[in-house]
Amino acid sequence: MEQKNVSLWSATAPSPLFESLRSGTHVDVAIIGGGITGLTAAVLLKERGKRVAVIEKERIGSGESGNTTAHLTEAIDARYSTIARTFSKEAARLAADASRSSINQIESFVQRLNINCRFKRLPGYLYTEKRSDIAKLKKEAQAATEAGLAVKFIEEIPLPFATRGGVRFESQAQFHPREYLVALAKRIPGDGSFIFENTHVTSIKEGEPCEVESQKGPLTADFVFEATNIPIAGFISLNLKDAAYRSYALGYRVEGEHPEGMFWDTEDPYHYTRWQETDQGTFLIVGGADHKVGKEEDTEGCFERLGEYATEKFGSHPLRYRWSGQIIEPVDGLPYIGGSGKMFASTGYAGQGMTFGTVGAMIVADLITRRTNPWADLFNANRLHARGALKDFIKENVDFPKAIIADRVLSRDVKSKETLDVSRGEGKIIAVDGKKMACYRDDSGRLHAISPVCTHMKCDVHWNGAERTWDCPCHGSRFKTDGAVINGPAKQPLEKFEVIDVDPTLREPSSS
Ligand SMILES: Cc1cc2nc3c(=O)[nH]c(=O)nc-3n(C[C@H](O)[C@H](O)[C@H](O)COP(=O)(O)OP(=O)(O)OC[C@H]3O[C@@H](n4cnc5c(N)ncnc54)[C@H](O)[C@@H]3O)c2cc1C
Ligand code: FES
Structure with missing residues (x-):
């Protein structure tokens, strides 16, 4: 299955x-x-x-x-060495304190309110497979220690493949978030x-x-x-100070023993791995393949690449669940x-x-x-x-004007001859009588046409084939094929168009 x-x-x-x-x-x-x-x-x-x-x-x-994949961790993506440099050492200490206190807060709810969500303390490992990253990780271990965390650099990471060592964070946690x-x-x-x-x-x-x-x-x-x-x-x-990325996760049903811990590598985008017990048994969860919202044409390929990585590192297991979601990256x-x-x-x-x-x-x-x-x-x-942070602010927002210009240029090039030439399960921006439409044909052959102009600040949305959604590259709003909002900051749906489908052959049941 x-x-x-x-x-x-x-x-x-x-x-x-x-x-x-x-x-x-x-x-x-x-x-x-x-x-x-x-x-x-x-x-x-x-x-x-x-x-x-x-x-x-x-x-x-x-x-x-x-x-989510629900690693509860003090290891932050921004890295303590970076926060100590760009903010201050005191800021790194406070960020560590906040992270630790939030895990304690969750644990205290679990205990006080008697919540059965499989909360468990375990170590976390920020590891590398590259010799060239070892110095960086040693520096991170030093900065995290100075920020008050219980960490150390270790040579051996308890994973079933070779690594170059990494930072072990003591007493992190995981749970079933739902x-x-x-x-x-x-x-x-x-x-x-x-x-x-x-x-x-x-x-x-x-x-x-x-x-x-x-x-x-x-x-x-x-x-x-x-x-x-x-x-x-x-x-x-x-x-404007946030940038929305999509991240992907796979859930494999596994049997037998597995490493005790949560794991993050130093690739870009990085992979994150852990195991979770549920009422349906134990699952290996592997995440990664992140990209900026609306900027990856082959979203199905993200799942595929992640799957290849998971099989190479952890062997072949039945894939039961796959999902993706939004990560909001702050500029600093x-x-x-x-x-x-x-x-x-x-x-x-x-x-x-x-x-x-x-x-x-x-x-x-x-x-x-x-x-x-x-x-x-x-x-x-x-x-x-x-x-x-100013440099990153400009880098992330460069998509805003560029996305508008690129989409407007593209729209002039679209021939209305291509209109409605949309296969089942496919989404396309096309122009009909000079009017751009985001068209999607569902599995029954019915065409759905909506405005491609994002209701937040008017960038054009892009098709996301793996999830069958329209995603905005500017600030990460996402919309269903009928225009309803999935992710903000947009609050209003995309405008719906009435279309007359001129290609009845596409309505015929598919032979597959
Ligand atoms: C694949 C993936 C893996 C991740 N892994 C981790 C991890 O291991 N550890 C970790 O700490 N974090 C992880 N994250 C990040 C983490 O899951 C999210 O940052 C976190 O869940 C955000 O919580 P939230 O309550 O802010 O937002 P949400 O959970 O998104 O809640 C916001 C809610 O607001 C609702 N809403 C939006 N607009 C409106 C509106 N107009 N009216 C009414 N309701 C509205 C939405 O429907 C939504 O339910 C991961 C995220 C992803 C996608
Ligand atoms: S223009 Fe801001 S999310 Fe689309």
Whole structure:
């Protein structure tokens, strides 16, 4: 049996259905987004006596928190040696402290709320297969030690293939993220608090009270927390300081013994590996093949390349689940968390969104309840760029104007003769009577045509064949083939077109 594009987490842990928005509700804090950031903030705030409403456009845990691989680690993508250089040694110490505290926070919920999510402490290894990377890793071990972490450089990595050594991080953790999130979610409704699912927020107006508009009606709140992975209203500068990447994961059913640990290599893009017990048995999870959203034409090839890597390194096992999701890279390496007045946001977690999402929830809960927080200044969403970050800011945003120009030029070249020459399962941008359309033909032969112009800031979307979605290369918004928003910052769907399909042969059932 091979299953396509389903994450191990959603396949192995059911989630209860919550109601849609009750129009006219007022709460102390409206939290938009039912991922790890939103649900953690909701539980923390409710425990401090606040009435909260988590408003989720689909189901809780259906965003990136359901597409994660859930390594809970202090090893950050930005590297402690880099943070110490570009921010300061004190910043590296605070980032380490925040990461460690978030794992402790998760563990404390697991113990205190009696959550059965297979939480387990184990070591993490940042390793290399290249001799040329050894010096860099020794430097990272030194910087992480100075930042206060229990790490050391070791020669032998417990993997079934040859490596050149790496940094061992003690007492990291892993869990089943959906089992954890469902347990958190169940604590929220009641005593004036709510979870509203299938409720897409379309606008937020700051005020007294703040007004949240959704497709299911309005809600008011004293504070609003955008826990949407990337902000959807206000916080425009954060959309420009974040870059969205897609990352891919494969879940193989395995038997017998396996190494005890979580593993990340030094390739670019890097591979990440761990094992997970579930009700369906043990799975090897291998992730990687990252690319900027909308910039990889052969998205199916990403899964294939990752599969070849997994087989070469770990042997042949039955592939049961494969999935992908969005990683939000901050321009200077650290997340952006905070806000002013009544509105808060938390984003830019890179590959550490399980831990930094928890940190975001802890900081925003403290800001709303007026408690001091040791990391709030470091992660302040309005901070100035760290040294060297300007270069990355320009590099990431170069896609914004370039994508518009490239797409406009392309559209002039498209002949309307090609119109509607779209095979089943294929998506194409084509021009009909001078009007560009994003066309997709489904497996039954029906053509779906929508505007390719992203409703965020008007870049053109690109086809993602592996997931059958339209992805925007500028700030990472993604859309279903009917135009509905999958990932922000876009809030509005792509405009739908009525098309007359002029090629009836394509409607005939396929012979395969
Ligand atoms: C393949 C992959 C592997 C990863 N591996 C790791 C890992 O090993 N360790 C780690 O720490 N991190 C990892 N990450 C990153 C981590 O999973 C994410 O950063 C984290 O889950 C983000 O959590 P979140 O709550 O901010 O966002 P999400 O979980 O995406 O939650 C945001 C929610 O907001 C909702 N929403 C958005 N817009 C609206 C709207 N307009 N109205 C209502 N609701 C809305 C979405 O539907 C979504 O459910 C990985 C990510 C991927 C994709
Ligand atoms: S996500 Fe910003 S223009 Fe599309």
